[in-house]
Amino acid sequence: MALPELIELVRESNPFQRARLEGLGSAPLLEEIPPLTKDELVADQRAHPPFGTNLTHPLEDYVQIHQTSGSTGPPLRVLDTAADSRWWQGMFAHTLSVAGVRPGHRVALAFSFGPHVQFWAARDGLHELGATALPLGGMASVQRLTTMAEVEATAVMCTPTYALRLLEVALDQRLDHALEPIRQVICTGEPGASLPAVRSRIEDGFGAACIDHAGLAEVGPWGYPCPEGGGLHVYDDEFICEILEDSLNPTPPGECGELVLTPLRRTGFPVLRYRTGDVVANSDHRCPGGHEHRWLPGGIVGRTDDMVVIRGMNVFPSVIEEAVRGVSGSGEFRITFYSEQGGMDEIKLEVELEDGGDARRLQDVMRQRLGLRVRVVPVNSGLLRRPEGKARRVVDDRMPRWSAA
Numbered sequence: 001m002a003l004p005e006l007i008e009l010v011r012e013s014n015p016f017q018r019a020r021l022e023g024l025g026s027a028p029l030l031e032e033i034p035p036l037t038k039d040e041l042v043a044d045q046r047a048h049p050p051f052g053t054n055l056t057h058p059l060e061d062y063v064q065i066h067q068t069s070g071s072t073g074p075p076l077r078v079l080d081t082a083a084d085s086r087w088w089q090g091m092f093a094h095t096l097s098v099a100g101v102r103p104g105h106r107v108a109l110a111f112s113f114g115p116h117v118q119f120w121a122a123r124d125g126l127h128e129l130g131a132t133a134l135p136l137g138g139m140a141s142v143q144r145l146t147t148m149a150e151v152e153a154t155a156v157m158c159t160p161t162y163a164l165r166l167l168e169v170a171l172d173q174r175l176d177h178a179l180e181p182i183r184q185v186i187c188t189g190e191p192g193a194s195l196p197a198v199r200s201r202i203e204d205g206f207g208a209a210c211i212d213h214a215g216l217a218e219v220g221p222w223g224y225p226c227p228e229g230g231g232l233h234v235y236d237d238e239f240i241c242e243i244l245e246d247s248l249n250p251t252p253p254g255e256c257g258e259l260v261l262t263p264l265r266r267t268g269f270p271v272l273r274y275r276t277g278d279v280v281a282n283s284d285h286r287c288p289g290g291h292e293h294r295w296l297p298g299g300i301v302g303r304t305d306d307m308v309v310i311r312g313m314n315v316f317p318s319v320i321e322e323a324v325r326g327v328s329g330s331g332e333f334r335i336t337f338y339s340e341q342g343g344m345d346e347i348k349l350e351v352e353l354e355d356g357g358d359a360r361r362l363q364d365v366m367r368q369r370l371g372l373r374v375r376v377v378p379v380n381s382g383l384l385r386r387p388e389g390k391a392r393r394v395v396d397d398r399m400p401r402w403s404a405a
């Protein structure tokens, strides 16, 4: 479906989109459509519970209710029709095949199977591909590793944080034979697998390829990994892809901006110019593999809502993670942003380090990467909480700033 057809459809039968397009001409240009944030969808759902008004079809046409994780705000319910579910499934099957998963492979799904779309889309994609899904919801890490060993899982899908955790448990509990048949670690849910140091840590530990991919409940599975060049490709035949600055003007080539997507074929819960919150680099280069879809060289480099401004410098927690993984391996860490007595904002990094000398090295790396001094506090191994799913490693204790106005 082309954009004009999508606009015509939602104007006809989707109250939420009709209101957003009000005042625009009969055939608005993409740039005229106001970019959409998750907050707007959440507010609509609050005003019109339980599903809001962003529905193009009668309620009985929807077959699946998903919920976003709520890690960056209140959860949002997203509904899919049977056709939209099939679309997810097909896209996900393609992503998995690019990742190297083949019919007959056994893929361990090391996550909770909650209301998030990711779990179910992974399962559906594996079915379409003819691979075998091995759900490991409701199990502790030891049980997961034992099961993977028993059935000889050939791949595992989880967050990059959890992949490092599994590795740690496998070594601790002498379950590393569970990792031997693993050929791919397919990461999702966090930017980690785009970070070279995190990726190589996972690849070395598992002796397998670490593959990133990307999707959001609100837009769909929009990206797949580039095996040759790293980073991600956007399915730009399925999604209109824009990279925008804070001002919502296009980001110049070579710079980073927010990824804004318009899925063209998902009509049940449509989003036009959806601000994903993912920060990506705008490159006009083709990938070295010559793949047809648009290439995002570094994949997702951070989240707009993760970014913190410390003494005038933009700080992404993912940059700190990259530095930690380069120095300390799979040890846990916690980042605290806080204000000194004098009101100056500072960064504290608590990190499990094996070698005391690493703290100094980490401090140096951080100064180079961030242009800031970071207080590195080494802590004993095992002291920091182990995340099982999406990691929350950032504490913001800064004093609130009151504007003069």
Ligand SMILES: [Zn+2]
Residues within 6 Å of the ligand: 225, 226, 227, 228, 229, 233, 287, 288, 289, 290, 291, 295
């Ligand atoms: Zn490529």
